[in-house]
Amino acid sequence: MDDQLSRVFSALADPIRRDMVARLAVGDATVNELAEPYSVTVQAVSKHLKVLEDAGLVSRSKQAQRRPVHLEAEVFDLMTKWIERYRQEAEQRYQRLDAVLAEMAVEDTDPASNRVPRVRGEAS
Amino acid sequence: MDDQLSRVFSALADPIRRDMVARLAVGDATVNELAEPYSVTVQAVSKHLKVLEDAGLVSRSKQAQRRPVHLEAEVFDLMTKWIERYRQEAEQRYQRLDAVLAEMAVEDTDPASNRVPRVRGEAS
DNA sequence: AGTCAAGTCAACCCTAAGGTTGAACATGCA
DNA sequence: TGCATGTTCAACCTTAGGGTTGACTTGACT
Numbered sequence: 001m002d003d004q005l006s007r008v009f010s011a012l013a014d015p016i017r018r019d020m021v022a023r024l025a026v027g028d029a030t031v032n033e034l035a036e037p038y039s040v041t042v043q044a045v046s047k048h049l050k051v052l053e054d055a056g057l058v059s060r061s062k063q064a065q066r067r068p069v070h071l072e073a074e075v076f077d078l079m080t081k082w083i084e085r086y087r088q089e090a091e092q093r094y095q096r097l098d099a100v101l102a103e104m105a106v107e108d109t110d111p112a113s114n115r116v117p118r119v120r121g122e123a124s
Numbered sequence: 125m126d127d128q129l130s131r132v133f134s135a136l137a138d139p140i141r142r143d144m145v146a147r148l149a150v151g152d153a154t155v156n157e158l159a160e161p162y163s164v165t166v167q168a169v170s171k172h173l174k175v176l177e178d179a180g181l182v183s184r185s186k187q188a189q190r191r192p193v194h195l196e197a198e199v200f201d202l203m204t205k206w207i208e209r210y211r212q213e214a215e216q217r218y219q220r221l222d223a224v225l226a227e228m229a230v231e232d233t234d235p236a237s238n239r240v241p242r243v244r245g246e247a248s
Numbered sequence: 249a250g251t252c253a254a255g256t257c258a259a260c261c262c263t264a265a266g267g268t269t270g271a272a273c274a275t276g277c278a
Numbered sequence: 279t280g281c282a283t284g285t286t287c288a289a290c291c292t293t294a295g296g297g298t299t300g301a302c303t304t305g306a307c308t
Contacts, residue, residue, distance in 0.1 A: 013134035
């Protein structure tokens with residue numbers, strides 16, 4: 001778990017952390033404010049915030065003893081880009097498949113041949 | 125880790141699994157084909173596929189001994205929706221903050237007062 | 249100075265996640 | 279029937295993740 005994309009996805013895999021993001025989308029909050037709704041200790045919440053911060057989803061300033069937490073919207077783009085890229089490819093492929101199936105209906109039936117393309121996809 | 129959104133994010137938190145999604149976006153593939161590029165056993169890849177399948181990202185048909193893996197594009201929408209929702213809120217808030225700061229520049233400087241809104245955000 | 253409040257750090261516990269090896273299960277083919 | 283191929287199952291190991299408690303820091307307010 002070292003690259004940013006992994007950290008971001010991993011951070012949002014936890015319901016509490018997603019919930020905190022939802023809360024922070026509405027406005028900055030302190031650790032105690034964030035901890036209040038949950039039945040976990042404030043230390044646990046502090047850890048969750050560290051995970052979100054390491055993922056770049058959140059930043060913490062200092063204001064006296066308080067550490068207001070702020071949601072960073074930019075990182076969301078990273079995810080969206082990744083997702084959209086493969087979703088679109090998959091959907092296009094699906095449409096292409098429809099075309100192929102339509103064409104196959106005209107020709108003779110030959111279920112044995114493997115029509116799957118053998119192209120190698122590039123990394124993350 | 126029980127709800128779908130958690131499973132999806134968690135599934136994509138692993139670089140190998142993201143890579144497999146990238147590969148599958150280009151076309152269906154068998155377990156062995158998917159395993160080839162990596163230095164892990166085919167059993168490990170089989171486990172990864174189970175994770176992706178449980179998340180709804182992938183489906184497996186049966187074709188003789190082979191189990192061709194197919195990418196399901198719909199689940200991506202679930203993520204995209206979640207992300208977009210909070211990204212937009214955060215960005216709007218950011219713009220509102222700009223407005224507030226611009227207004228503050230006119231008034232007197234008062235760094236002590238806490239201008240952060242105290243609204244409670246709803247869940248995942 | 250003394251004390252309270254807000255957060256973090258450190259040590260620990262327990263479970264889940266990713267990896268391995270080895271055996272088992274299915275299906276095509278000689 | 280026998281064997282090779284493709285995939286999964288089961289048992290195990292090791293590490294990372296989320297939780298706890300307890301001690302510590304930092305700053306505000308008497």
